[in-house]
Amino acid sequence: MELNDYEKEIFCTVAGTTNGDDFEVPAGAYNFRVNGKSVGRNSTKNIDVKPKTDKSGLDITIKPGTKNEQVHIPVAISATGIKEAVYNDFHIGDNSEVTIIAGCGIYNCGPTDSVHDGIHRFYIGKNAKIKYIEKHYGFGPGRGGKILNPITEVHLKENSEAILELEQIKGVDSTIRKTTADLDKNTKLIVKERLFTHGRQTAESVYEVVLNGKNSTTDIASRSIAQDLSKQTFKATIIGNNKCRGHSECDAILMDEAEVHAIPALDAKTKDAELIHEAAIGKIASDQIKKLMTLGLTKKQAESKIINGFLR
Amino acid sequence: MLELKNICYEVKGGSRAKILDHISLRIKPGSFTVITGPNGSGKSTLADIIMGIKTPTTGKILLEDKDITNQNITKRAKDIAYSFQQPVKFKGITVYDLLNIASGELIAPEEAGEHLKNVGLNPDDYLAREINDKLSGGELKRIEIASVLARPAKLFVFDEPEAGIDLWSFDNLIKVFKKLKKEKKTIIIISHQEKILKLADEIIILEKGKIKSKGTPNTLLKTITGENHGA
Ligand SMILES: Nc1ncnc2c1ncn2[C@@H]1O[C@H](COP(=O)(O)OP(=O)(O)OP(=O)(O)O)[C@@H](O)[C@H]1O
Ligand SMILES: [Mg+2]
Numbered sequence: 001m002e003l004n005d006y007e008k009e010i011f012c013t014v015a016g017t018t019n020g021d022d023f024e025v026p027a028g029a030y031n032f033r034v035n036g037k038s039v040g041r042n043s044t045k046n047i048d049v050k051p052k053t054d055k056s057g058l059d060i061t062i063k064p065g066t067k068n069e070q071v072h073i074p075v076a077i078s079a080t081g082i083k084e085a086v087y088n089d090f091h092i093g094d095n096s097e098v099t100i101i102a103g104c105g106i107y108n109c110g111p112t113d114s115v116h117d118g119i120h121r122f123y124i125g126k127n128a129k130i131k132y133i134e135k136h137y138g139f140g141p142g143r144g145g146k147i148l149n150p151i152t153e154v155h156l157k158e159n160s161e162a163i164l165e166l167e168q169i170k171g172v173d174s175t176i177r178k179t180t181a182d183l184d185k186n187t188k189l190i191v192k193e194r195l196f197t198h199g200r201q202t203a204e205s206v207y208e209v210v211l212n213g214k215n216s217t218t219d220i221a222s223r224s225i226a227q228d229l230s231k232q233t234f235k236a237t238i239i240g241n242n243k244c245r246g247h248s249e250c251d252a253i254l255m256d257e258a259e260v261h262a263i264p265a266l267d268a269k270t271k272d273a274e275l276i277h278e279a280a281i282g283k284i285a286s287d288q289i290k291k292l293m294t295l296g297l298t299k300k301q302a303e304s305k306i307i308n309g310f311l312r
Numbered sequence: 313m314l315e316l317k318n319i320c321y322e323v324k325g326g327s328r329a330k331i332l333d334h335i336s337l338r339i340k341p342g343s344f345t346v347i348t349g350p351n352g353s354g355k356s357t358l359a360d361i362i363m364g365i366k367t368p369t370t371g372k373i374l375l376e377d378k379d380i381t382n383q384n385i386t387k388r389a390k391d392i393a394y395s396f397q398q399p400v401k402f403k404g405i406t407v408y409d410l411l412n413i414a415s416g417e418l419i420a421p422e423e424a425g426e427h428l429k430n431v432g433l434n435p436d437d438y439l440a441r442e443i444n445d446k447l448s449g450g451e452l453k454r455i456e457i458a459s460v461l462a463r464p465a466k467l468f469v470f471d472e473p474e475a476g477i478d479l480w481s482f483d484n485l486i487k488v489f490k491k492l493k494k495e496k497k498t499i500i501i502i503s504h505q506e507k508i509l510k511l512a513d514e515i516i517i518l519e520k521g522k523i524k525s526k527g528t529p530n531t532l533l534k535t536i537t538g539e540n541h542g543a
Contacts, residue, residue, distance in 0.1 A: 223403070251403070290365055291400040293385035294393070295414045295459060305413065309404030 001025060001032060001040040006107040006140075007076045013169065014103030014135040015074035026101075030072040031058055033086070035079050047071055047098070057087035057119075060100075064093030064125065074103045075118065080110025080144045085117040094125035094157075103135040106146040106172075113145040121153040124160045131163045138171030145173040154181035156189060158213070167194040167311075168203065177205045185213030185242075193222040194311045197230035197258070207236040211244035211273065220248040225307055226258035237265040240273025250279040253310060313498045314339040314362065314467060319371035321357055321521075331357050332368070333521040339467075342496045344489075346509050348536060349518035355502045356397050358518070359471050362500070363394040375467075393463035397471035397502070399456035401444050407455055408439045414462035427458040430488050432481040450476040461488065467498045474505045486511070509533060 003011070003023060012018035017026050025040065029047035032040040036056070043049045046066040050059045060071060073088060090100065106114045124130060138146030154162050168175060181189050189209060197203050209218045218238060226232050238246035252260040264277035284306050292302035314337070321332035332354045339345055347355050360366040362373065364385040373381045375391060402410075411424040425435030431454035441447065443455060453476045460468065474482055486507055492499055493511070501508055509515055515532045517524045525532065 285400075287398075287400045288402055290385060291396065292413060294363055294365075294389050295410070295463065296386060296389040296416050297413060298386050305405065305409075306402065309402055309409065312404035 003034065003039070003076075004078060006078045007034055009139075010076040010078070010105030010107065010137065011074050013137050014105045015072050015101050017072060017074070026070065026072045028070045028072070029060075033073070033075045035077055035082055036084050044069065046096075049073075052087060055087055056084060057089070059089050059091070061091045062093050062096050062098055064095055066093060066096040066098060068097060070099045070101060072101045074101065074105075075116060076104070077106040077108075077114045077116060080108050080114060080142055081112030083113070083115040085119065087119045088121070090120070090122045090130075092122065092124045092128045092130055092160075095127045096125070097129045099131045099133070101133045103133070103137075104148055104150075105137040106140070106148070108138070108140040108142040108144045108146050110142040110144050113147055115145075115147040115149070117149045117151070119151045119153075122155060122162065124154065124156050124162055126157045127159045128157075129161045131165070133165045135167045135169055136172050136175065137169045138173065146171060147174045148172050149176045150178070152177075152179040154179070154189060156181065156183045156187040156216075158184045159186045160184070161188040161190075163190045163192070165192045168196055170196050170198065172197075172203070173199075173201050175203045177203070179206070180208045180210075181218070182210045183213055183216035183218065183244075185215055187213060187216045189218040191218075191220040191222075193220070193224075195222065195224035195232060196227075196311060197224070197232055198227040199230060200228070201230040202232070203230070204233040205235070207248070208239070209237070209246065210239045210241065211246055212241050213244070214242050215244065216242065217245045218247070222248075222250045223310055224250075224252045224260065225255065225311060226252060226260050227255045229257050231259045231261075233261045233263070234279075235263045235265070236277065237267065238275050238277075239267040239269065240275050241269045243270070243272035244274070246273070246275040248277050250281075252281040253307070254281060254283055313341040313343070313376060315374040315377075316358075316362075317372040317374070319358070319361060319368045319373070321354070321361060321366065322369045327352060328520060330521050332361070335371070335521075335523060337516070337523075339498060339500065340513075341466075341498055342493075343513045344493050344499045344511055345501070345514050345516060346512035347500065347502045347516045347518060348504055348509065349524070353518040354521040355518055356471055359394065359469050359500070359502060362469055363392055364388045365394075389463070389465070391465055392467045392469065393460045393465035395457050395460040395468075395470040395473055397475065399452040401447075401452065402442070403444055405443055406439070407441050407443060407458075410443060410455070410459050411462050414459040416464060424462075427462045428455075430461055430484075431455070431458045432484045433458070450478060450481075453477060454481070457485070457488075461492075465497075467500070468492060470499075470501045470503075472502055472504070474503060474508065482507070506533070509536065
C-alpha cells in the first residue's frame with residue numbers, strides 16, 4: 001500500500017494498524033480508503049468486502065458462523081477540500097462473532113473544509129455478536145475544517161448483540177453523530193462513546209434506540225470532555241415498546257468556557273419497560289486534583305491524568 | 313521535623329468562629345504522634361493544613377525549619393504523604409495507575425503489588441480495578457493507604473486509617489505503622505482506636521479547635537477511652 005506519513009499516522013491512530021513503530025497491513029479482511037479511493041482491499045473466505053456499484057461505499061458480508069475474525073475499513077483524508085459521503089452496509093450472518101474496526105482521520109493543510117460523512121448500516125443476524133470500533137481524529141495546520149458526520153444504523157435480530165465503541169480523539173472541528181438502533185427480542189446494544197472537543201469545535205451526538213423485542217436491553221454510556229470554547233450536545237432517546245431495559249448516561253467534564261447540553265428522553269410504551277437516564281455535567285472534581293497533587297503531580301499533570309482516565 | 317506556630321483557621325458560616333484556634337505543635341523527627349478528639353474538633357482540618365490543602369488564616373508551618381506556609385501541595389508532597397479520611401474516587405484510573413503516580417515513576421506490577429499486600433489486598437484481584445464507586449468503602453480506604461505507603465516521603469499523615477477496615481486487617485495495619493516507625497519515618501495519625509493510641513510517643517487531644525491536652529499513652533489513655541464512649 002502506498003501511503004504518505006499523514007495517512008500512516010491516521011491509520012495507526014484510528015484503526016490501530018501498526019506494529020508499534022510503523023504502519024502495518026492487518027490480517028483478515030480490509031478496505032483502506034484514502035482521499036476517496038480504495039488503496040487496498042482484501043476479502044477472506046468468510047468475509048466479503050465488495051465496493052458498491054451505485055454509490056460510494058462497501059457491502060460487507062459476513063458468512064453465518066464466522067468466529068473471531070476482524071474487518072478493518074478505515075478512511076483517511078489527507079488532501080484539503082475533499083467532501084465525501086460513504087455508504088457501508090454490513091450483512092452479519094447468523095451465529096457469527098466479529099470485530100469491525102472503522103474510523104476516520106482528516107489531515108487538512110489547506111484553506112478548504114474536508115468532510116467525511118460515513119453512513120454505516122448494520123444488519124445483524126440471529127445469535128450474532130459484533131463489536132464495532134470507530135475512532136475519529138483530525139489534525140493539520142490548514143484553516144480548512146475537519147468535519148466528520150457519522151450515521152450509524154443498527155438492526156438487531158433475535159438474540160444478537162452489538163457493542164459500539166465510538167470515540168472522537170481530537171482535532172475534529174465539527175461533528176454531528178447520529179446513531180439509531182432497533183432491537184428484536186433478547187438482544188443487547190451497548191454503546192461506549194468518548195468525545196473530546198477543544199478550541200471552537202462543536203459536537204452533537206444523537207441516539208435513538210427502539211427496544212421492540214421482549215427482553216431487549218441497551219446501555220448507552222457517553223463520556224465527554226469539553227475544553228476551551230467548544231460546545232457539545234448529547235441527545236439520547238430510548239423507546240421501550242416491550243418488556244425491556246434501557247439505560248443512558250451522559251457524563252461530561254467542562255473546562256474553560258466550554259458548554260455541554262444534555263437532553264435525555266425516555267419513552268416507555270408499557271409498564272414493563274424499565275428506562276433510566278443519568279446525566280452529570282461539571283468541572284473536574286477538585287478532590288481528585290488535590291489527591292493527585294498530594295502524590296506529587298502538579299495541577300496540570302493531575303488534570304491530564306484525570307482526563308485521560310475519564311476518556312479511557 | 314514539623315512545627316506549627318499559632319495556627320488559626322476560620323471560615324464563614326463555620327460551626328464556630330475558629331475551626332482551629334491557635335494551634336502550636338512540635339513534631340520531632342522519627343516520632344509517632346496520634347491526634348484524637350471528638351467529631352468536628354478540627355483534626356482533619358489540621359491535617360489538610362499540614363498538607364497544604366487548606367491555608368491557615370493566620371500562623372506558620374515550618375518543615376525542617378523552613379517556612380512552608382505558602383508552599384503548594386505538589387511541593388510539600390516531596391516530604392509529606394497524606395492519607396485522606398475520605399478516599400477520593402476516580403473514573404478510568406486503576407489501582408496500578410495510582411500506585412505508579414504515587415511512586416513517582418513507573419513501577420513493576422510486582423512492586424505495586426507489595427504495597428497492596430501491606431494493606432491486605434490481593435494484587436491479582438485489585439491492581440487492574442478502577443478506583444470508582446464499585447469498590448467497597450473498606451477497599452477504597454485500603455487503596456488510599458497503599459497509595460500513601462508508596463510515597464517516598466519523610467512525614468506520613470493518616471486521617472482515621474482504621475475507618476472501615478475490618479478487625480482482621482486492622483492488625484495488619486498496626487504492623488505497617490510499626491514498620492514505618494522502625495524505618496524512622498515521622499508519623500502523625502488521627503485516630504480514635506486504642507490500639508493505635510497505644511503506639512504513640514505523644515497523644516494530642518483536640519477539642520473545639522484547641523489543644524485540650526498532650527501526653528503519653530500512659531498518662532492520657534484512661535481519660536480518652538472514658539471520654540470517647542460519650543463522643
Ligand atoms: N468549609 C467549611 N465550612 C464550614 N464549616 C467547616 C468547613 N470546613 C470545616 N468545617 C467545620 O470545621 C469543624 C472541624 O472539621 P474537621 O473535619 O476538621 O473535624 P474532625 O475533627 O476531623 O471530625 P471527624 O472526627 O468527624 O472527622 C467541623 O465542625 C466542620 O463542620
Ligand atoms: Mg476528620
